[in-house]
Amino acid sequence: MKAWLPCPHAADYPLDDAQVRAQWARLHALDAEPLPKSDAALHAWTLFHSGQFEAAETAGVEAGWAGMGAANRATAAYAELIEPHETARMDLYRRIHARASLHALLRPGDASAWYWLGYALARYAQGIHVARALAQGLGAQVRAALETALALAPRHAFAHATLGTFQAEAIDKVGPLVATMTYGARADTAMKHLREAQRLAPDSAAVMLDLAGALVMLEGEARLEEATRLQEQAAQVQARDAAERLWVELARTSLSL
Numbered sequence: 001m002k003a004w005l006p007c008p009h010a011a012d013y014p015l016d017d018a019q020v021r022a023q024w025a026r027l028h029a030l031d032a033e034p035l036p037k038s039d040a041a042l043h044a045w046t047l048f049h050s051g052q053f054e055a056a057e058t059a060g061v062e063a064g065w066a067g068m069g070a071a072n073r074a075t076a077a078y079a080e081l082i083e084p085h086e087t088a089r090m091d092l093y094r095r096i097h098a099r100a101s102l103h104a105l106l107r108p109g110d111a112s113a114w115y116w117l118g119y120a121l122a123r124y125a126q127g128i129h130v131a132r133a134l135a136q137g138l139g140a141q142v143r144a145a146l147e148t149a150l151a152l153a154p155r156h157a158f159a160h161a162t163l164g165t166f167q168a169e170a171i172d173k174v175g176p177l178v179a180t181m182t183y184g185a186r187a188d189t190a191m192k193h194l195r196e197a198q199r200l201a202p203d204s205a206a207v208m209l210d211l212a213g214a215l216v217m218l219e220g221e222a223r224l225e226e227a228t229r230l231q232e233q234a235a236q237v238q239a240r241d242a243a244e245r246l247w248v249e250l251a252r253t254s255l256s257l
Helices: 017-022 039-050 051-062 064-079 086-106 111-129 130-135 138-152 157-174 177-182 187-200 206-235 242-256
Strands: none
Touching: 017 039, 017 086, 017 157, 039 064, 051 064, 064 111, 064 242, 086 111, 086 157, 086 187, 111 138, 111 157, 130 138, 138 157, 138 187, 157 177, 157 206, 206 242
16 A cells, blocks of 8 residues: 555644653543553554554554554544545555454453454445445444443443444434344434443544534434534534544534535
């Protein structure tokens, strides 16, 4: 794969390891990631928060299992928020899936492994169309991985948001009856997970945008005003790092369309 495109906001977040360590709880309100004991893993996270995503992936992989969360989050941020080509994005999601599958197999008590396994499957399912993914049984795999992550880390806001969003998309694409029968997706369950993500990370632009999208998918124009208000709030967030800045800019772009 060719070199990754640079994050346009990397220069605005020149963090070092000491700063990341001191701000750890604030920077990781979304993923319930424990502070690494490994200096190499901590540095991989510093590269991620600074917007040096390709370097963060490399450093995270080199740090071993302790750095796999940083590697996967950097890959996901690049794929979802920067990479312009669908084929390349799908390749990146497969890369996350391969790492997370082995991670979950070897360290089944690590919530991060299960989250990234569910995340990668969910994004792959979106790429091939959710209805087709459900027919292939991927929906049950997404649900199982994310529910395992939440059983291990109930405060994992990203896992709540990803599970809620995937359920909302399943309902939107195949209808509530089929989504419930084939996947167990229900609108009230989807919203419960998204509201919990919002409670755990009330100032997260990513969660605000996920919730806004789910409201429109599940209830249409009736919730458009609330969805727009969430987008406006996301556009005003003071980003904690370069990755969140990308979510803020995404919100601002969506409002200008």
